[in-house]
Amino acid sequence: MREVLLDLATVDIIQTVKCTRRLDQFAKADKALSRRLQNRIFDLELCLDEYESCNKCEKSMMSLYLNANFREINDAVTRWKWNRRFNFWFEGGCKCDYIDGRMQEIEPRLLNHPSSLYDSHLLRAFEDGTxxxxxxxxxDEAIVNCGTLFNIFTKFCVIHKFELRLYNNDDQIWEQMNAFFNANPPDLRIQPCVSIDSGINLNIFSTSSIFSNGLAKIQIYDFIKQWGLVDAYHEVLRRTPQVFLSVVDLPYTYEDLFGFFKDTKKLSLHSETHIAEEQLGQLVQDFYEVKRDEERTLEIKFDGDFLIKDFLTLIPEEAYSLQLKRSRIVGPEPEIRTWAEMTDKFGGRWALIVIVMxxxxxxxxxxxxxxFTEDCLSNLGDEFEINQFFDPSDSDQSDSEQFDSDQSYSGQSDFD
Incomplete structure (x- = not known):
């Protein structure tokens, strides 16, 4: 190397030294930024939503944003702080939902200089939730800018959880985002959670470099279009430990619960399946007679007004007990709901709950x-008539109380 430099002209040697010093400054800046951010743990949520035209401006209501929650790494009580949103606007997109002056603008060029971005914007955001x-x-530029910021977080921060949400979307937009990540792989060392529309092609989706470690959870929904699940037996559904499906006409049978989904830790089927109601009693019997992983959780939709005790007919009476839970419905005589606690042949204890949504x-x-926690009973619905909530003659319940009860029973179940 020394001999090479001796053969260079003086001006070239000077330029080489300047370049080396500049590269050294970049390296030191990256190390310094990494040290400053390593004391924070982040939850990231990347969302790409596509809706119909806005009623006000008639522009596309597609939104692309990155949410970031964080907590101090030495926070003993694990207090998550401000949720910061980074919105990526693009020409022709709707901006009606945003109020001027409420958000600070970041120039796209700063995304190529992480240390400057931190000093000028992120440090303040950590303090006041900007x-x-x-x-x-x-x-196209918005997708690149979003991917660049995401890669900054994965490179310099400790990522605790990452969730990707693609709602009301088709393959084309995801392919653009996927192409960026394949060309610029993020340093993501955890398994992401994904929530996607049923129109997404799982063959294309699951091959992204961002999922190289597999998935922690996958949720698939039907939104505006009733796509249906194109490949209900795709390998990614079999391998993922948590699966939530709310898609029309699910083809799964009782045998699939212990075949295709035998290794699934938490399975929620929130649509019609080919599992008969009488087979749910057999399902409870299986949990009683066969030793199951204690992390195994199932949530299966059924029709009819079955009570929790209707699913216990194949279980010895001494193996379960019915538990009472006071209803959240306000009235002169609040109703009591029932759930069951069952002890299997191996001493394992299971909660059996009928949930109404x-x-x-x-x-x-x-x-x-x-x-099991008390939150598991938040949508408990046993031994009551659902139609009572719609009865306008119920004079014992005020409008505000009725609204509160609506909120209690209209939430969407998910695995936490």
């Missing part, structure tokens, strides 16, 4: 008592 907007000329959807929920 939201940001990054203006981009086109959707949106007043008409019913699910049999089974989980180990080691993972």
């Amino acid at each position: 939201d940001f907007v990054i203006n981009s000329g086109s959707l 949106n007043y008409h959807c019913r699910f049999l929920h089974i989980r180990n008592m080691n993972y």
Whole structure:
């Protein structure tokens, strides 16, 4: 190397030294930034939503944003702080939902200088919860800018959880985002959680470099279009430990619960299946007679007004006890709901719950008592008429009380 430099002209030697010093400064800046951010643990959520045209401006209501929650690494009580949103605007997109002056603008060029970005914007955001907007000329540029910021977080921060949400979307937009990540792989060392529309092609989706470690959870929904599940037996559904499906006409049978989904830790089927109601009693019997992983949790939709005791007919009476839970419904005589605690042949204890959502959807929920909390009973619905909530003659309940009860029973179940 020394001999090479001796052969260079003086001006070239000077330029080489300047370049070396500059590269050294970049390296030191990256190390310094990494040290400053390593004391924070982040939850990231990347969302790409596509809706119909806005009623006000008639522009596309597609939104692309990155949410970031963080906590101090030495926080003994694990207190998550401000949720910061980074919005990526593009030419022709709707901005009606955003109020001027509420968000600070980040120039896209700063995304190529992480240390400057931290000093000028992120440090303040960590203190006061500032939201940001990054203006981009086109959707393509917005996707690149979003991917660049995401890679900054994965490179310099400790990522605790990452969730990708693609709602009301088709393959084309995801392919653009996927192409960026394949060309610029993020340093993501955890398994992501994904929530996607049923129109997404799982063959294309699952091959992204961002999923090289596999998935922690996958949720698939039907939104505006009733796509249906194109490949209900795709390998990614079999391998993922947590699966939530709310898609029309699920083809799964009782045998699939212990065949295709035998290794699934938490399975929630929130649509019609080919599992008969009488087979749910056999399902409970299986949990009683066969030793199951205590992390195993099932939630299966069923029709009819079955009570929790209807699913216990194949279980010895001494193996279970019915538990009472006071209803959240306000009235002169609050009703008592019932759930069951069952002890299997091996001493394992299981909670059996009938959950009601949106007043008409019913699910049999089974989980180990080691993972049972009072929150599991928030949508408990047993031994009551769902239609009572719609009865306008119920004079004992005020409008505000009725609204509160609506909120209690209209939430969407998920695995936490």
